Amino acid sequence: MLGPALYLAELAFSCVWSLGEAAAACMRYQELPPDPFTPQVLDDVETNGFYTEIPERPALQRRASHVVAELPYRFVSERRRVSHRVVARIVPARRPARRLLVVFHCYGAPFPRVMSRLFGLSALDSVDVAFAIMNHHQRATYPLWPGTGLVSPSPAHMLENVRASIAGARTLVRALGHGYEHVSVLGFSIGGHLAMHVANTERVDRAVLYCPVVCVDRVSRELGLMRALHPHIVRAAHALDLGYRPEILQLANPLRYPLGIDEERVDVVAQRNDALTPLAHVRSIRDKYPRVGWHELEGAHVIPFGISRVRELVRSAA
Numbered sequence: 324m325l326g327p328a329l330y331l332a333e334l335a336f337s338c339v340w341s342l343g344e345a346a347a348a349c350m351r352y353q354e355l356p357p358d359p360f361t362p363q364v365l366d367d368v369e370t371n372g373f374y375t376e377i378p379e380r381p382a383l384q385r386r387a388s389h390v391v392a393e394l395p396y397r398f399v400s401e402r403r404r405v406s407h408r409v410v411a412r413i414v415p416a417r418r419p420a421r422r423l424l425v426v427f428h429c430y431g432a433p434f435p436r437v438m439s440r441l442f443g444l445s446a447l448d449s450v451d452v453a454f455a456i457m458n459h460h461q462r463a464t465y466p467l468w469p470g471t472g473l474v475s476p477s478p479a480h481m482l483e484n485v486r487a488s489i490a491g492a493r494t495l496v497r498a499l500g501h502g503y504e505h506v507s508v509l510g511f512s513i514g515g516h517l518a519m520h521v522a523n524t525e526r527v528d529r530a531v532l533y534c535p536v537v538c539v540d541r542v543s544r545e546l547g548l549m550r551a552l553h554p555h556i557v558r559a560a561h562a563l564d565l566g567y568r569p570e571i572l573q574l575a576n577p578l579r580y581p582l583g584i585d586e587e588r589v590d591v592v593a594q595r596n597d598a599l600t601p602l603a604h605v606r607s608i609r610d611k612y613p614r615v616g617w618h619e620l621e622g623a624h625v626i627p628f629g630i631s632r633v634r635e636l637v638r639s640a641a
Contacts, residue, residue, distance in 0.1 A: 340599075400477070536604075
């Protein structure tokens with residue numbers, strides 16, 4: 324009984340959340356259809372590839388407990404005056420460490436303390452931990468609550484937002500990774516999406532993906548009430564713009580691109596009663612890479628079960 328109750332409670336939450344996301348997106352009226360930038364964004368991906376070119380040794384500035392770097396991604400369609408940066412909070416180990424864990428937070432709780440408490444990271448006494456702050460969770464980048472800076476009524480803008488966040492994640496891992504013997508990444512939800520792209524492109528030793536968003540296109544169509552609303556939204560958008568193409572978000576799916584580390588060095592954790600990143604959504608990773616470490620638990624996205632097991636997994640990976 325508990326499992327179905329958890330799922331239904333989270334499904335109700337996701338319905339409210341999806342309406343809030345849709346409303347936040349529509350607040351960006353300048354990005355509503357018609358969107359003249361779609362051909363330019365697609366041409367940029369075709370010409371330069373999905374992944375942004377990152378300097379071999381990106382320059383980092385240290386500011387007390389944080390590091391800051393310039394974001395290498397240059398927007399094709401950006402109209403908003405927003406300063407995107409690479410930002411992370413650094414928590415050094417209690418003793419000199421040769422191992423680094425980079426943590427990518429979930430969408431709704433972009434707070435290092437929450438991520439540290441959830442995954443028991445304060446117990447890692449010989450590992451330096453970097454908490455990446457995703458581009459669209461930084462100050463002055465969102466209209467309502469952290470994260471709403473990522474969504475957009477324009478698929479082209481949304482794709483660029485995701486590409487920018489991936490470029491920021493890769494820049495941080497590449498900049499910090501020099502000098503460590505072992506580098507691992509941990510991602511929760513949208514952070515798992517970033518961690519998958521990092522595992523495709525950067526020199527990392529292990530990756531742990533907890534309830535990861537695999538494909539933003541699928542989430543945009545299936546989250547909460549979007550299963551019912553998305554077809555109507557697409558029809559209305561096509562009436563305003565014949566070139567409206569929501570399917571271009573599929574270009575952000577990390578499973579489209581080759582994995583950069585051995586499958587066995589990736590661990591995927593799924594909660595069976597997750598209504599935000601459902602089991603079938605997360606299982607697409609194992610369908611593509613059958614040798615990944617696969618761990619199914621009985622909780623939900625917001626209410627985790629088996630967290631002690633997850634913490635042991637993170638400790639072994641870090």
